[in-house]
Amino acid sequence: MSLYKLRTKPLHLATLEILQRRMTLSPKASNDYTRWLKGFEGEQRFDQFIEPIANESYLLHDLLLKKQNTTFQIDSLLITPEKIYLFEIKNYEGDFLYEDEKFYRLPNTEILNPLHQLQRAAALLGQLLKSHGHTIPIEGYVIFIHPHFHLYNAPLTPSIIFPTQIKPFLEQLKTASLLTSYHERLAQDLNDLHLNDSALNEIPSYTFDSLQKGMSCFQCFSFSVRLNGHRCLCENCGAYEAYRDALLRNVDEFKMLFPDEKIRTKLIYEWGGKLGSYKRIRTVLQKHFTKKRNNRWMYFE
Numbered sequence: 001m002s003l004y005k006l007r008t009k010p011l012h013l014a015t016l017e018i019l020q021r022r023m024t025l026s027p028k029a030s031n032d033y034t035r036w037l038k039g040f041e042g043e044q045r046f047d048q049f050i051e052p053i054a055n056e057s058y059l060l061h062d063l064l065l066k067k068q069n070t071t072f073q074i075d076s077l078l079i080t081p082e083k084i085y086l087f088e089i090k091n092y093e094g095d096f097l098y099e100d101e102k103f104y105r106l107p108n109t110e111i112l113n114p115l116h117q118l119q120r121a122a123a124l125l126g127q128l129l130k131s132h133g134h135t136i137p138i139e140g141y142v143i144f145i146h147p148h149f150h151l152y153n154a155p156l157t158p159s160i161i162f163p164t165q166i167k168p169f170l171e172q173l174k175t176a177s178l179l180t181s182y183h184e185r186l187a188q189d190l191n192d193l194h195l196n197d198s199a200l201n202e203i204p205s206y207t208f209d210s211l212q213k214g215m216s217c218f219q220c221f222s223f224s225v226r227l228n229g230h231r232c233l234c235e236n237c238g239a240y241e242a243y244r245d246a247l248l249r250n251v252d253e254f255k256m257l258f259p260d261e262k263i264r265t266k267l268i269y270e271w272g273g274k275l276g277s278y279k280r281i282r283t284v285l286q287k288h289f290t291k292k293r294n295n296r297w298m299y300f301e
């Protein structure tokens with residue numbers, strides 16, 4: 001199996017993860033964070049099943065595609081010699097009900113029908129591929145990945161794969177046929193068509209001043225971290241981390257939240273809650289970044 005496109009933590013999720021530690025999220029943003037986190041965990045769990053099993057195939061995770069003006073997302077896509085498999089992964093936990101083509105989280109919250117999402121994605125993918133000259137058959141499945149998921153009154157359709165069915169289902173995707181250069185071109189085309197997701201999702205608004213400052217612990221993420229020689233000691237969980245590592249981790253967070261801002265010693269000093277001297281911070285930055293200067297100040301890249 002060739003893993004053609006890796007799954008990385010979505011930028012939206014990574015940003016929310018830092019923000020929820022440094023500000024109070026609104027209930028809406030907080031739900032958004034939980035939903036993204038659960039979705040990502042479910043996808044990672046599915047990867048553990050599929051990556052060792054799929055042999056003669058190309059696997060692409062997390063594709064964001066566009067056909068005309070409609071964007072659609074594919075959690076995992078497997079190119080095999082005969083066809084393309086498309087997987088919509090749902091990490092729902094608990095009891096659900098299927099009734100009249102509708103899905104409910106019990107007791108009575110209606111949710112989007114994942115079969116409809118899947119059909120929409122499969123149709124759009126088919127049109128997109130056709131417009132690029134590909135006519136390989138597409139087969140889609142909704143994968144319910146959470147071991148504690150139950151669907152009452154489940155429809156008898158091969159398009160839904162329940163937790164207990166995942167392993168045997170994936171086993172039977174193995175094939176004796178071989179991939180050709182055509183399939184590689186197809187994987188390459190899909191990879192090229194992938195869009196970046198940065199503008200699509202709403203991020204809560206924040207400013208440098210509005211966020212909690214300090215060095216967070218790498219283990220429990222508390223800000224109760226104090227300096228102990230060359231190391232940081234977390235007073236909450238007792239974890240130690242080299243000062244340099246803690247600082248660089250916090251610089252990464254800063255860069256993620258303020259991509260247009262220059263890395264200046266003063267800002268990082270403030271950002272890290274003034275933990276460690278100005279001079280010490282500058283030494284670490286000098287060692288790990290390139291020093292630049294504009295006509296007003298020195299910064300690092």
Ligand SMILES: [Zn+2]
Nearest residue numbers: 217220234237
């Ligand atoms: Zn800690």
